[in-house]
Amino acid sequence: MSSSDWQLRHKELTEAGLIVQTSALPKIEKLQSLIPLIEAANSSGVRLLDGNTVEELMSIVSHEIDDSSNGKKYLSQSTLSKSKSEPPIGRILAPVGSTTPPPLPISRHSSGFSREDFPLEAKEIDSDISIHFDITGNSSTEGKITDMQSCFRSRLSQIREMMLSNGALPRRPISNSEAWKNRRRYNSRDFEITIVGLASEVNWTRNGYMRFVLEDESTQISCMIKPPSDAHPLHPSLDGLMDDEIIGVTGRFSSGERDPIFWVDDIHKPPLTSHSKSQSGEDFAVSAAFLSDVHFGSKTFLHAQWEKMIYWFNNDPLARTVKYFVLSGDGVDGVGIYPGQDRHLTIKDLFKQYGELARLLEDLPEWVDVVMLPGNHDAVRPAEPQPALDPEVQQDYSNTVFVGNPCDFSLHGVRILSYHGKSIDDFVATLRSVSYSKPEMAMRAMLERRHLAPSWGGKTPLSPEPEDRLVIPVVPDIFVTGHVHGHYVGDHKGTLMIHSSTWQDQTDFQRMLGFKPKPCILTIVNLHTYATESVHFA
Numbered sequence: 001m002s003s004s005d006w007q008l009r010h011k012e013l014t015e016a017g018l019i020v021q022t023s024a025l026p027k028i029e030k031l032q033s034l035i036p037l038i039e040a041a042n043s044s045g046v047r048l049l050d051g052n053t054v055e056e057l058m059s060i061v062s063h064e065i066d067d068s069s070n071g072k073k074y075l076s077q078s079t080l081s082k083s084k085s086e087p088p089i090g091r092i093l094a095p096v097g098s099t100t101p102p103p104l105p106i107s108r109h110s111s112g113f114s115r116e117d118f119p120l121e122a123k124e125i126d127s128d129i130s131i132h133f134d135i136t137g138n139s140s141t142e143g144k145i146t147d148m149q150s151c152f153r154s155r156l157s158q159i160r161e162m163m164l165s166n167g168a169l170p171r172r173p174i175s176n177s178e179a180w181k182n183r184r185r186y187n188s189r190d191f192e193i194t195i196v197g198l199a200s201e202v203n204w205t206r207n208g209y210m211r212f213v214l215e216d217e218s219t220q221i222s223c224m225i226k227p228p229s230d231a232h233p234l235h236p237s238l239d240g241l242m243d244d245e246i247i248g249v250t251g252r253f254s255s256g257e258r259d260p261i262f263w264v265d266d267i268h269k270p271p272l273t274s275h276s277k278s279q280s281g282e283d284f285a286v287s288a289a290f291l292s293d294v295h296f297g298s299k300t301f302l303h304a305q306w307e308k309m310i311y312w313f314n315n316d317p318l319a320r321t322v323k324y325f326v327l328s329g330d331g332v333d334g335v336g337i338y339p340g341q342d343r344h345l346t347i348k349d350l351f352k353q354y355g356e357l358a359r360l361l362e363d364l365p366e367w368v369d370v371v372m373l374p375g376n377h378d379a380v381r382p383a384e385p386q387p388a389l390d391p392e393v394q395q396d397y398s399n400t401v402f403v404g405n406p407c408d409f410s411l412h413g414v415r416i417l418s419y420h421g422k423s424i425d426d427f428v429a430t431l432r433s434v435s436y437s438k439p440e441m442a443m444r445a446m447l448e449r450r451h452l453a454p455s456w457g458g459k460t461p462l463s464p465e466p467e468d469r470l471v472i473p474v475v476p477d478i479f480v481t482g483h484v485h486g487h488y489v490g491d492h493k494g495t496l497m498i499h500s501s502t503w504q505d506q507t508d509f510q511r512m513l514g515f516k517p518k519p520c521i522l523t524i525v526n527l528h529t530y531a532t533e534s535v536h537f538a
């Protein structure tokens, strides 16, 4: 069969709602007409055609009956028999006359995710993972004050360079020391200047002006901004600034005072223009599943729902598209993470928690590769960036790639930035727009600042790496976090943002705070089309 013939046949089958795998090709080639195959597939509720299915469906077709009264031939109403142990082939959307409930009463929220967009099953496709940044084995800090200074300088120069090369500033900035030296000259609108530095000591005056300090390598300058009358609530003068985030400001010094302040007319953020996503190849489309915060070993781990997910993985045709399972930290509940944690644990031994988590993951289909990051409950240093789990822990796992937190990696060319999300605590504490019920606002704020965790001395322990590796140098196609135990899927300026769900029920602490988690939601993304599906197991 020529390739154009095959393309026509493939199109005809696809238009009939069938998904054709390459193993079906030799069988389909031999058919005179596709109509009997399509009819048999429809009457059997089959959507996925592989070599075996085509053979079985064609055996139904051979049971043609001859209606001698009108001389016409009809297909019998035979359908494929299914043994109890055999998983259903394809998805029966509305089985006519069936009284048995569907095997997977699972609600979904889809953005056009379709099994038909995957020419092959995930098990037929080789893994393609490349790591761009992972601190594991690359940490070089000695924890000295000079490392910290170097980390801040590195942050300032990386983000200032981004601003300069993307035209994010109205003019070339001058250094704070030069600005201060010439403060008497730069004191009118005719002599406005732009400076860039780390913001700190943010507060508001009684009349709503925002005050802060801007510091570069040499000098601190006190700044003040009056929020514009038409300012959006997300304008930094209303929303706030994170301690130690990098901004540029344009303005002038006040005159006639002993300690003049810098009156800011405009605040400039690092560049974040509309991002154009890379796609995996159409012929090798696979999907990735995202989850975080399993908290295995805790009494609130949701066992029954996990079993339901494993059943889904082994039975639902959609699961056959899932090549990767990204776990973004807090895989186990850990030991000694907070005072009194012991009474919330079913497994009080840390290595047993990891051993049992390995066994849980063994139940995933063998074609699924796991990518696992640590979080703040894991047995690695808490200071970020965190290295991957210890090799002693790793040896219990198969099909798992262990990486640090954060990790910048690609799956089939799709660039993913996965970060556990501990710094969301700092964003909630600082920015007016961010709350625990809206972790996506913190994710948005991270992208806008091109930094995952800017605040030193806040709730997020940071490792003073001489080169600041928490800067976001490359805008990701997919940005994923966890930690807060919520759930979100959405877009921000072309980046798909996923806040991964947890597998832990509401804890006593969360109940006390009135926080309701959103557990047991698996987020699946087609790495070619970026269509998503959120599968609910709770």
Ligand SMILES: [Fe+2]
Residues within 6 Å of the ligand: 293, 295, 330, 375, 377, 483, 484, 485
């Ligand atoms: Fe967590």
Ligand SMILES: [Fe+2]
Residues within 6 Å of the ligand: 329, 330, 375, 376, 377, 420, 422, 482, 483, 484
């Ligand atoms: Fe966490």
